[in-house]
Amino acid sequence: MWHIAKRELYDNLNSLRFALATVLLLGLMLTNAAVYLHEHPRRTQKYNAAVTESVNDLTVRADSLYTLAREGPGLLYKKPSPLRFCAEGGETFLPNVVGGAFLWSISGGLKGFWRLNYPSTTPNLTDIRPNVTKVDWAFIIGYVLSLIAILFTFDAVSGERELGTLRLMLANPMPRHTVLIGKFLGALISIGIPLTLAVLMNLLLISTSSAVQLGPDAWGRLGIIFIIAVLYTGLFLALGLLVSARVSRSAVSLVILLLIWVTFVVFVPSTLASIAGGFSSPMSTDELWQRRGELYAKRWERYDAYFAERVERSKEIQFKGKHVIAEAEEQERVNEEHLAQQIDQVKFARRTTQISPIAIAQHLIESFAGTGFERHLQFLENTRTHARQFRKFIADTDSGDPESSHIIGIRQGMSEKPVNPAALPKFEDTLNLSQDFNAAMMDLLLLVLLFVVLLSGAYLAFVRVEV
């Protein structure tokens, strides 16, 4: 088996395609590193500046518990992933901030409490520059590497048959599966060499720069991404072997492979996503505003109805507090609902595209690079957790103040003592590897499954090859 792998390897190393593949991969990976080193420091700087500003705002508010409770935790920012060079993950279309918005006044001259607000990205309407695709690992692996894999295997069996060397080889006392595995390994290693070289150059460039620090966690993630890349390449190699064994002429084999590649890699993901997206119509922004307006009006009616008759003072404060809190809560629920519908639409579209191996690979790389949609969902979950903690902190602090009458929602009912800014819960947007792993498990299984199916298909096809 190793003999055959070695023979294949030597064959490939001398070929034109090996040289071209090496040049292409090296060029792309170096570009990737250069662009990343140019952009990442700015991104981190921007994030740090924004977070500092947000914390400063919070400290100013902390001079009174009431103000703090009313104006909320401020803007919560998404931490940029240091592994953004692996997968850009459509981050430009995802907002990087969740805000706690509050209203200056709601019904009855009361001041509104903060609620979580999910801004959407505002598209840059004046961007007249041509579209730029980010050259990240996901692009290089997803498109370029898979194409190279096909070009390495399309003639693996059919080419030898045309030359007549297949007959010669099979005349040796060697089981056929050994031959196939040998060919597979040979091709995998010959692609693995330029890939590893390119990846190492890329990482060398990135890790020697002082602007970026990659921790042990990041290296672990990079390792996993590399394994995914190899698995994904193997998948296309197996496909190449399968078609090559089934078809008698290499030219036909290549045409079939290219058609499969173009359809599944280039077209299926976006076409299917658009079709799947058409099945659901989430609440539009106009509807959201309308719903909010209706709720607001109803709240006001209830308020007016309550104060239509005379109420005693203690009850009045209690009602007002509840009123303020309920207003914020129901508005937040609508926001959540709006967001959930949008997310469901995207999730469905993403699930549909998983027919295509490139979509699976890209989702996986995104998950481990800590970018993209799944990561955004994690960020949203983090902000919700923080919001709960924040509210709990307010309630706890308030109940610790003997002068307060513990009616949250209104100034008269709450503590107005200053709060120690250091005691405030801090928002930490964390990247969690085990969480990522869980999210990616499904994709990983799917990828392995596809790989196994294609490889056994190639085996079956090869066993039945007539020489």
Place this chain on the structure above:
Amino acid sequence: MMTLIRRELLDNLMTFRFAAATFITLLLVVANTFVLITDYERRLASHNEAVKMHQRQLQEKITYSAGEVRVDRPPNPLSIFNVGFDKRLGNEVRISHRVVPSLWDAGMHGSDNPFMDMFASMDIVFIFEVILSLFALIFAYNAFAGEYESGTLRLVLTHPIGRGKILVAKYMSAMLCLIVPLLISLLLAIILLTTSTAISLNSDDFLRIGGIILTSVAYLSVFYLIGLLISAATRRTSTALMLSMFVWGFWVLVYPNVILTVIPRLESPEALRASAFNRIENIWETFDRERKHYLATDDFPGEDWGYDLRGWGSRGANLMGNSQRLLYTYRSVMNFEGFGEKDEPKMPHAQKHFGFLGALTIDAADRTWLIRKPALEEIFIQPADMERIWLKLSPVGLYDAATQAWAGTDLLGVRDFFHAARQYRQSVINYFYDNKVFESRQWFSGDKGAADWSGLPQFVFQRDDINTNAKRALPDVCLLLMINVVLFIVIFLIFVKTEV
């Protein structure tokens, strides 16, 4: 000659690659056309809704100063072929005497789920870009190398036919084969388009589609000739194939995506921006001085721009600027529903003042535009155009640019809308002058009859006629054709010198 063409044609038509090419192109084009038509219908519906909403909002305003005329850019039906900037740039703009509207002042309506933008959208030209170039290379790689290897080339050349003729015959027959999937799929796409009730294509649109087809053929031919060149130069099928595939991967997949990250992005010229904004600020400072001077010297005591009117309603005024977009304007809005009795004598003064202010604002806005237009051009348009030139170094970029121009979804096509919006602003101003709107009581108050918006001129945006499209597309089409000719000559020279 005809025999040769017929032989080649039959050779090509009976192959698996021809069947596969036709089938895949048809499948992709039809599937995507469905998606694209649905998307267009959705955008059109949202456009119509926006137009209605803006009409309604305008009618609700009882004073002229509070009214905001908005115009909306309809989606371009040919964006189905090449979407270009049609979906990306702003599609509604405010028409006001205070600002000369431009692309940089536009807003956007009708994007329901911004997360869905993560998925790339494909238009028909993109499909052709990828598929047709691939097929052209697959058809070409063994045209010479294959015949050379099998020895038939020697056989053919023993006949008393010029080598040029053989080359032409090969080219003609292969192109005929390649055009078949292109034409059939486009025909199906057009049939699908005409079945949709929302899309109405006029005769100019069909000519534009004709332009797109012509450009597609030229693009196809470039890639076929590249394949032929590789085939003639390498003389071995396997090498020719490998080289063709990498050339394809580089020009179609890598180059258009990588080039813009490789070339240094021009920083926008900050000094220019600052100086332009400075001059614009000066205009408005002068404006503000003149405004205050008028208030101080007119025959009404006090300097309040609202003439101490005490009524039911709201008023507000501010000078505001945005240095990023080089925008500056003075906005004063007065929206009264009724007045106390003491206010009546102040009315003529206020009316006169607003008449003066209207003319002054228009003048300042027009002078701002004179500075703003070239500055915007230099800060935003020129760097973007430079980047587009880099993209055009690949046939893919040329093809994309030319088809955008034909479809009218290129930057110039979108900017036509803003040009029309500026003309519309002028006609609104003329209407205001003709009807003495600035001096009217309705400018700031609705107590004696609300503002009458029904007489306002209507905004209609007609896409430019086919001549303009052709003029914009022709340079790129010519470049494509030139590449064709050069490649053909090179191949001819190589082929003539080949020893069999």
